[in-house]
Amino acid sequence: MIKIHFFASLSEQLDCSDLNFEYSGEHTVADIKQSLLKRDTHWQCLNNKNVLVAVNQTLSDANANINDGDEVAFFPPVTGG
Amino acid sequence: MISVQTNDFDLGHEYQMLRQDADGDGAIVTFTGLVRDFNNSGSVSMIRLEHYPGMTEKSLMNICSDARKRWELGQIRLIHRVGFIGANEQIVFVGVSSKHRKSAFEAAEFIMDYLKTNAPIWKQEGTATGMKWVESKQSDQTAASRWQK
Numbered sequence: 327m328i329k330i331h332f333f334a335s336l337s338e339q340l341d342c343s344d345l346n347f348e349y350s351g352e353h354t355v356a357d358i359k360q361s362l363l364k365r366d367t368h369w370q371c372l373n374n375k376n377v378l379v380a381v382n383q384t385l386s387d388a389n390a391n392i393n394d395g396d397e398v399a400f401f402p403p404v405t406g407g
Numbered sequence: 408m409i410s411v412q413t414n415d416f417d418l419g420h421e422y423q424m425l426r427q428d429a430d431g432d433g434a435i436v437t438f439t440g441l442v443r444d445f446n447n448s449g450s451v452s453m454i455r456l457e458h459y460p461g462m463t464e465k466s467l468m469n470i471c472s473d474a475r476k477r478w479e480l481g482q483i484r485l486i487h488r489v490g491f492i493g494a495n496e497q498i499v500f501v502g503v504s505s506k507h508r509k510s511a512f513e514a515a516e517f518i519m520d521y522l523k524t525n526a527p528i529w530k531q532e533g534t535a536t537g538m539k540w541v542e543s544k545q546s547d548q549t550a551a552s553r554w555q556k
Contacts, residue, residue, distance in 0.1 A: 384465075401529070
């Protein structure tokens with residue numbers, strides 16, 4: 327199982343903030359995005375070039391490796407401070 | 408020490424704590440960020456800050472340890488508020504002590520520049536037409552990237 331989180335405007339756009347993703351051999355963040363896209367086209371917004379990704383709470387990219395039990399998060403550019 | 412909290416903070420108290428622990432340091436620089444009561448399209452009555460619990464703390468700690476690699480620093484105190492905050496209220500506090508003022512000034516600025524582009528925190532502004540997500544600014548990216556030179 328991979329825990330996926332979505333934050334801020336992206337979570338509103340997807341109408342989803344958390345998702346338990348059944349791990350079935352995906353190797354990278356890009357594979358996870360592909361699997362979601364196959365389910366439904368509304369996940370297309372994850373491919374927006376501004377969308378950032380964190381794996382296990384560290385900023386990563388689409389090529390980052392994924393293992394069962396990982397925590398993945400997608401979010402827009404940050405605007406704190 | 409870092410804190411991510413909904414409560415407001417007391418600048419005087421934070422300064423006193425820094426001063427108490429800053430043995431042998433010759434400088435304390437503090438910065439406080441406030442909620443502006445306006446944006447490009449009008450007035451802002453309050454903001455809401457959403458964050459990624461766990462990663463926010465991790466990211467702020469990494470920024471502080473990056474600062475320590477660049478400058479010889481004494482104390483670092485970093486507070487970021489989350490949740491609903493009214494216009495003109497305090498959002499963020501950075502306090503840095505060091506032997507000399509230059510490193511304290513630079514480190515405080517570095518921490519703020521990196522926080523604005525790396526910490527997973529998102530701001531929504533309450534305007535006359537409802538809550539609006541704030542867009543990230545190129546000027547913040549530019550400010551952070553100058554430290555990479």
